[in-house]
Amino acid sequence: MKISNRSANAWPARLLILTALLAVLWISSAPAHCADTAAEKDQTNSLKELSLAELGNLQVTTATKEPEAIWKTPAAIYVITHEAIIRSGATSIPEALRLAPGVEVARIDNDKWSIGIRGFGSRLCRSVLVLIDGRTVYTTLLAGTYWEVQDTVMQDIDRIEVIRGPGGTIWGPNAVNGVINVITKPASETQGTYAEVLGGNVEQGSVTIRQGGNRGSVDYRAYAKGFNRAAQFHSDDREFDHWRAMQGGFRIDWAESQRDGYTLQGDIYDQRAGESVVATTYAPPYQQVLDGNALLSGGNILGRWKRTTSEGQDIQVQAFYDRTNRYEPNFDDLRNTYDIDFLQRFRLPWRQEVSWGLGARASRGDNPVVVSGLTFEPDPRTDTLLSGFLQDEISVVDHRLSLSLGTKLLKTNFTDLRPEPSARLLYTPTDKQTLWAAATHALRTPSDSEENFSLAGFIGIAPGGLPYFARFNPNKNFVPEQLNGYEVGYRGLLHEQLYLDIAGFFNHYSSLFSEDIIGAPYIETNPAPTHILLPAEFGNGLMGTTEGGEIAPEWQVASFWRLRASYSFLEMHIKRAPGSLDVGSAPGIQGSSPQHQVLTQSGFDFPKAVSLDLLYRYVSALPGQGVRAYSSADVSLAWSMTPHFRFSVAGQNLLQPHHAEFGGDPGPLVQIKRSAYAELTWQK
Numbered sequence: 299m300k301i302s303n304r305s306a307n308a309w310p311a312r313l314l315i316l317t318a319l320l321a322v323l324w325i326s327s328a329p330a331h332c333a334d335t336a337a338e339k340d341q342t343n344s345l346k347e348l349s350l351a352e353l354g355n356l357q358v359t360t361a362t363k364e365p366e367a368i369w370k371t372p373a374a375i376y377v378i379t380h381e382a383i384i385r386s387g388a389t390s391i392p393e394a395l396r397l398a399p400g401v402e403v404a405r406i407d408n409d410k411w412s413i414g415i416r417g418f419g420s421r422l423c424r425s426v427l428v429l430i431d432g433r434t435v436y437t438t439l440l441a442g443t444y445w446e447v448q449d450t451v452m453q454d455i456d457r458i459e460v461i462r463g464p465g466g467t468i469w470g471p472n473a474v475n476g477v478i479n480v481i482t483k484p485a486s487e488t489q490g491t492y493a494e495v496l497g498g499n500v501e502q503g504s505v506t507i508r509q510g511g512n513r514g515s516v517d518y519r520a521y522a523k524g525f526n527r528a529a530q531f532h533s534d535d536r537e538f539d540h541w542r543a544m545q546g547g548f549r550i551d552w553a554e555s556q557r558d559g560y561t562l563q564g565d566i567y568d569q570r571a572g573e574s575v576v577a578t579t580y581a582p583p584y585q586q587v588l589d590g591n592a593l594l595s596g597g598n599i600l601g602r603w604k605r606t607t608s609e610g611q612d613i614q615v616q617a618f619y620d621r622t623n624r625y626e627p628n629f630d631d632l633r634n635t636y637d638i639d640f641l642q643r644f645r646l647p648w649r650q651e652v653s654w655g656l657g658a659r660a661s662r663g664d665n666p667v668v669v670s671g672l673t674f675e676p677d678p679r680t681d682t683l684l685s686g687f688l689q690d691e692i693s694v695v696d697h698r699l700s701l702s703l704g705t706k707l708l709k710t711n712f713t714d715l716r717p718e719p720s721a722r723l724l725y726t727p728t729d730k731q732t733l734w735a736a737a738t739h740a741l742r743t744p745s746d747s748e749e750n751f752s753l754a755g756f757i758g759i760a761p762g763g764l765p766y767f768a769r770f771n772p773n774k775n776f777v778p779e780q781l782n783g784y785e786v787g788y789r790g791l792l793h794e795q796l797y798l799d800i801a802g803f804f805n806h807y808s809s810l811f812s813e814d815i816i817g818a819p820y821i822e823t824n825p826a827p828t829h830i831l832l833p834a835e836f837g838n839g840l841m842g843t844t845e846g847g848e849i850a851p852e853w854q855v856a857s858f859w860r861l862r863a864s865y866s867f868l869e870m871h872i873k874r875a876p877g878s879l880d881v882g883s884a885p886g887i888q889g890s891s892p893q894h895q896v897l898t899q900s901g902f903d904f905p906k907a908v909s910l911d912l913l914y915r916y917v918s919a920l921p922g923q924g925v926r927a928y929s930s931a932d933v934s935l936a937w938s939m940t941p942h943f944r945f946s947v948a949g950q951n952l953l954q955p956h957h958a959e960f961g962g963d964p965g966p967l968v969q970i971k972r973s974a975y976a977e978l979t980w981q982k
Contacts (some may be wrong), residue, residue, distance in 0.1 A: 348379060350797040350854055354730060354789065360429075360459040360479040362653065362689070363468055363641055364612075372702060372722035372734035374400070374462040374787050374801035376850065380483075382862075383455055385901055385911045387934035387948035389501055389975075391458070391480060392445050396915065397899070399848035399864035400462040400801075401476075402891050404920070404960035407968040408500075408530045408539035409446045409571040412960040415462050415476030416803065417844045417870050417891045421962055424811075425742055425779075427465065427473035430480045431563065432639075433600050433618045436472055438661050438681040439631055439674075441745035444624075446571050447594055448480075449545055451506055451521050453492060453979070456483040462848065463803060464740035464783045466718035467704045470657070470685045471743040474781050475805075485510060485517035485551045491982050498975025502526045520548040529572065531956040531969040536574065538589035539968065543569040559604050566597035574963045577628040578671030578754045580825045584765055585671075585756035587964045593625040610651055614641040628669050635661040649693035653704075659683040663746065670825060671754035674746055675772070681746065682711045700724045712744035713778055731790035742779040748811070748836045749776055760830050764821070768832040770813070777838055782806045795854040802847035810872070810887075812839030814879035839878030840887070844870050858903045866895040889922025890960075907938035923961040929953055942982050949974045 348356065357365040361373045368375060376398045388394040392411040396403045402414040406421060413423045422442020428435050430450070435443055458480050465473035488510040496504040503526045510519035524544040529537035547565035554560065571592045578585045600618035607613075617638040624631040641655040664678040689704030705719040720738040727733070753770045760766040787801035814837040822831040850864040868891060872884040896916040903909050913932040919925060931953050936946035949972075951957065956969035 348381070350791055350852060351730070351794065353377075353797055353852070354732075354791060356457075358457075358459050359481070360461055360465070360477055361468070363432075363614075363655075364643055364653065368789065369726060369729070369732050370700075370724065371732075372700075372724040372736060373465075374785060374803070374848070376400075376460045376462070376799070378458040378460065380456055382899075383452060383458070385909065385934060385936070386899070386913060387911070387932060387946070387950065389452065389496070389504070391448055391450075391455075394452075394455075394458060395460070395478065397862075397897070398458070398460040398462075399799075399850045399895075399897070400866045401460060401478075402895070404917075404925075405530075405970050406960045406962045407573075408527055409541040409573070410539075410962065411445045412890070412962070413443075413445065413478075414891055415460070415478075416805070416846065417868055418475060418887065419891045419960070424745075425472065425474040426476050426478060427469055428478045428480075429469075431482055431600065432479070432602070432616060433598060433620070434637065434659075435620075437622070437631075437633070438745050439633065439663055439665070440747045441472070441742070444594075446541075447567060447569065447596070447622075449523075449543070449567065450480070450482060450547070450565070451492075451508055451523060453494070453506075454482045454488055454508065454519075454521070456481050456487075462801065463736070463785050464718075464720070464738040464781060466738065466740035467687060467689060467706050467720040470687075470706050470708050470718070471683070471710070471741050471778070474740045474742045474779065482549070485519045485549045486512070488519045488549075489517070492979070493981075494977065494979045496525075496975055496977040498973055500528050500530070500971055500973040501975040502528050515554065516550060516552045518548065518550040520546070522546040531971050533966045533969070536589060536965065538574045539572040541569070541571050543567065543571075557605055557607065559606075561602040562600070564597060564599035567595060569594040573626065574965065575626065575628045576964050577669045578756050578767075580670050580754070580765075580767070580827065580829065584767075588627040590627040592627070594623065596620070596622040611644045612642070615639070616641075626668075629672050630664075630666050630668055632664040632666075633661060635659065649696065651691045651693075652689070653691075654688045655686065657683070657685040671756075671767075671769075673752045674750050675752070676750070679746065679750060680711070683743075684709045698726055708741075708743070710743050712749055712776070716741055716743075716778060732788065734785075734787050736783075736785045738781075738783045738785075740781045740783065742781075744776045744778065748772075749774055751836075757832070765827070765829040766819075766832070767829055768834055770834045770836055771816075773835040773837060776836060777809050779810050779838070780808045797852040799850040799852075800847065804843065804845045806843050807872075808841045808875070809838035810840035810842065812837045812874075812878060812880035813883045814839055815881055816879060834881070837879065839875050839880040840872055840884055841875040842870065842872035842884070842888075844868060860901045862897075862899040862901075864895075864897045868893055886922040890920055892918040892920060892927075894918040909936045910934070917959075920960065924967065925958050925960060928957045928959070930957070942980055944979045944981075946977045946979075947974070948977070 354369045355367050361371045378397045383394045395401050402419040404412045412419045418425050424441040428443040461477040465477035492508040494506040506523040508521035527541040529539045545567040549563035552560040574589045577588050598620040602616040604614045620635040622633040637659040639657040643653045662680045665674040685708040687706040691702045693700050702722040705717050709715045722736040725733040754767050757766040783805045785803045789799040817833040819832045846868040848866045853861045870888045872888040874880050898914045900912045911934045916929045919927040930951045932950045934948040938944045951972045956971045958967040958969045
């Protein structure tokens with residue numbers, strides 16, 4: 299087994315570290331005037347809930363890349379607010395995503411999650427596009443998001459915007475079933491010093507410190523955090539999934555004038571994430587289970603400039619660089635990604651608002667061979683994406699009826715020029731009600747895992763003593779997965795104390811990912827030793843439909859008591875397309891997303907700055923993963939002892955000692971433990 303050179307290509311990470319250190323040095327030398335007042339105000343209001351009327355007027359950016367009120371958004375968008383995140387007791391972004399209807403969050407083990415939207419839940423959720431402050435974290439290697447390395451200070455998250463349904467017209471490929479955009483607070487809202495310590499039985503220890511300040515028109519912050527998390531429950535006592543991580547970062551916001559604003563931000567991280575993988579080699583013992591640490595490190599830096607010329611007219615340019623180092627027991631991925639994006643918005647005289655943009659991305663990956671049964675060729679490779687979009691929002695009836703027409707055009711190194719058109723209709727009969735409908739075509743483009751990937755699996759020893767393997771070979775003819783989606787929705791303030799959000803959908807999929815047997819077994823001599831091979835490839839042999847909907851009411855029962863709830867229903871029908879060579883993967887895909895999900899959250903605000911939140915969730919069975927239906931409950935109790943100190947305790951998964959949520963690791967299903975932790979925060 300080959301051991302990769304872990305120090306190769308380290309200069310980009312060092313550059314990021316140097317940049318962050320310079321930012322910290324600048325901060326440490328900055329005057330602290332006005333910081334105390336801003337920090338006290340933030341701490342005092344940190345758990346202030348939006349009123350239900352304010353909820354509809356909340357500004358969101360994910361649907362159009364520009365701020366607009368939820369009332370004026372013709373999409374199934376849900377905002378997980380800062381207050382909801384903190385009150386829930388969530389300690390990671392995936393845990394916070396459980397609060398959104400239609401989002402399937404299942405923990406595989408301590409450091410891995412399966413996340414999907416309206417179906418197709420999987421470890422890498424290939425049909426969901428994930429962004430952090432507008433920076434795409436979707437990897438083109440295996441098509442999806444590595445959730446274990448998506449982290450930030452939870453206190454600094456302003457909101458998480460979740461679009462259920464296609465978002466390809468604005469964001470491009472892979473936003474097939476939805477978009478998740480994690481948006482952090484501007485530096486002006488994180489002034490002063492913030493410190494947090496946390497400990498419990500699974501969350502064994504976590505420390506976070508953040509310092510913010512300002513110099514004239516420049517606001518800034520820097521942070522550092524680290525944690526150690528114990529393994530989850532393993533019936534075979536292997537406990538391979540201990541997890542340790544450190545991360546740091548900074549953000550600088552500069553308002554040169556009322557017209558121009560600039561942002562520079564970046565993060566660096568280093569992790570030891572325990573995992574168990576199957577390693578297949580063509581030499582004895584042919585296949586073994588390896589328990590070990592994935593060595594994960596990297597960083598990113600992003601710059602953004604926005605010029606506003608007048609209301610509804612602006613220009614925005616954004617660029618980022620991302621470095622990823624993944625050293626896992628069975629494969630390595632060393633990746634440099636460069637991205638630039640341009641957006642312009644302007645108005646025409648006929649009550650039209652036009653947005654258009656261009657984008658380019660290059661991702662160069664190096665995947666040296668670690669085990670002979672898993673290879674990428676050629677190596678290294680560069681994946682490219684070129685895109686442009688045009689969207690016209692037409693006000694048919696002023697302030698009441700609007701029509702949005704648009705399309706994204708994209709070209710990758712795997713595909714020729716492809717469109718992603720959409721049409722959205724928005725009707726607002728009153729200022730507190732919205733009816734909308736949409737029809738969209740979206741694509742999930744091929745990735746290295748389909749077109750440049752060889753993956754062998756050991757079947758056994760055949761009669762005659764030869765080892766017998768099945769191998770998925772590169773498929774240069776893999777085409778984009780396609781979706782035609784249809785949605786309708788309603789959101790409204792039925793009463794000043796009752797808010798309701800409803801959405802329904804029907805999606806038709808074609809050319810879905812399949813596992814195809816493409817020939818009869820034969821004897822292969824290269825690579826040695828001589829063995830029997832069953833040839834296979836990843837193809838486009840599945841098709842299907844999904845239908846369902848979500849309902850999410852919110853009720854201000856009394857001034858001190860608020861109820862949130864959601865119910866999500868999903869009906870999936872996945873089958874082999876005519877002429878498909880798929881081995882039978884459809885039932886596993888169909889059975890990896892719950893048909894029913896229920897969430898209720900009850901929040902109480904008591905005198906003496908004490909708050910209590912009770913959360914219950916029900917998830918129906920996942921037959922494709924061998925997971926039974928389960929219920930779970932979380933409790934979070936917090937006390938703001940002074941304007942600067944806050945103490946909280948939280949219990950998670952309280953209804954049983956442990957339960958399984960998803961498969962994916964070799965051996966018995968890892969089960970998620972009942973856990974509890976205490977947290978103390980200080981801010982000044």
